[in-house]
Amino acid sequence: MTSAIRYRRDIDGLRALAILPVLLFHAHVPGFSGGYVGVDIFFVISGYLITGIIAREVDEGRFSLVRFYERRFRRIMPALSLMILAVLAAAAFLYLPGDLEGVPKSALAATLFASNLWFFTDTGYFSGGADVKPLLHTWSLAVEEQYYIGFPILLMLLARFAPRWRTMVVAGIAALSLAIAIAMQRDTSGFTFYLLPTRAWELFAGALLALGALPPLRSRWLRELVAWIGLAAVALAVIFYDRNTVFPGVTALAPVLGAAALIHAAPGTAIGRLLGWGPMVGVGLISYSLYLWHWPLIVFTEYATDLPLSGGTRVIVIGAALLAGTASWRFVERPFRDAQRMPARAIFRFTGGAMALLCLLSLGLVAMGGWPSRFAPQVLAQMAGQTDFAPSRKQCHDSYMRGARPCTLGANVPPDAMLWGDSHGVELAYALSLAARAQGRSLIERTTSSCPPVLGYDAKDPRCAAANRAAFDAIRADRGLKRIYLAAFWANGDFDDPGFVAKLDRTIAAIRAEGREVVLIGPVPPQPFDVPRHLAHLARAGHLAEAHGVDRTWVEARTVHLRALFARWQAKGVRLIDPIAALCATGRCAIEQAGRPLYFDSHHLSVAGAQLVTDAR
Known part of the structure; x- marks a missing residue:
């Protein structure tokens, strides 16, 4: 039997508990490094509420797919359409050509509820480039809508052919989805994060509650205990998870089960009263619109200033997001959800028209290819630095992960050197190969993303250790390799740890013990902005002469232990x-x-930068 779904203030409060950590995480507020789990809480809430409605109507013999999608369109499309339209307009005004190109493509995907598929192929949530994608957050809406394509049909079929097995079948599918998510939790392609098969179990967790899979908790003290445990699970994830947490997978159990515990146990408890507090309910009511508007406001502000949010700017943007969310809820969401003011036929016409308009606008901008005619040649020249990376990068980088042979660069002779490193080594290898070719020599490039050339390095991707071992074995096997260059993102803030430095020390010693010369390529100073974009912004304002990067003392302070090792x-x-x-x-x-530009992003040297560095050796 389904549990009766009635309005609960505490669930609106739980929506606030979901959206506020997301907002504060994206705004870089300290203490919310795991705020992204708010999306998982939204999935649980959605699964619970929507399943309760569908299952009750199916049980009563009055469920209609047309009426179901009418309600979904009322809820989702008006505010989403306005936000996408505003993003296209703002990006066309603000974005430089190389950055604008991706926006209409993502707008097209978001309009068709396929943005999770687009961003899966385009970028990772925490990877470089995400900060200029103002529609990145729509991936979660796409997951939900893809889920609701098949789930109502599943419940209808179960009601017809196997009503007694409904809860068990849903539980079985949820378990399978969770098992896939756990099995793939270290996958770095984005599949586990973005795609429905590994996210469905979170929606199913809420669905199972709505289907009455758990008996009600009669004891007051037990409800209080479960509610407190649920809140603690969510809070711990928000506070202690961060960008380096392997997520989702096992780690997603804490926020998902915590949210489920709050839904199941909070009514009538102290936590329930807290969630039902007026301000919490108010934020919960605007949570959808707030979610839609907060990310574009953050992205566009950071783009315009070339700086992450901080200080007064952060306060202003958070306030603007709350105002935009409130206005969107009041003047867009509420009117369109009123069946008296907006009948079903009008909703379907609006949805079709809005989707057609957004698709046409997006395709038009795609055809314009970044619209470079908006900018002066000197601006475009700086922005071109974003493509000043090694022509061999696509073919040669990450060869081990692709199961390909490593590249030999330079003259057509047996190599006498190897560059072993992470992605920072790609352009350095290319620059060294240009000099090697002039001398009739060649070198091997062995570079692996996020994998410094350090034996025993324990990375998020377990294949890193295997790639490093293969590189070292290749050095030992090829006595023709006389010189080994070591390059990595040493100044990333993590590699100055004494434990890591000790492993690097042993790696250098191991290479020298094989009778090979070691050439250390030291830290590349990272910048707080995308360098070509920053230079283009300065050129646009006529201030290119003011261009400079970080202080040398800052870089040196960030790499004290590493530089001591290098000096030794x-x-x-x-x-x-x-x-x-x-x-x-x-x-x-x-x-x-x-x-x-000497960089093609914030910390990778461009070919020009790599040549400057290697020529100065």
């Missing part, structure tokens, strides 16, 4: 190529030279 090995005869010395000779690190 340099004293023993190991060669050092020092990007800090090459780029930061004046105290402020250079980010452009002769009109060319």
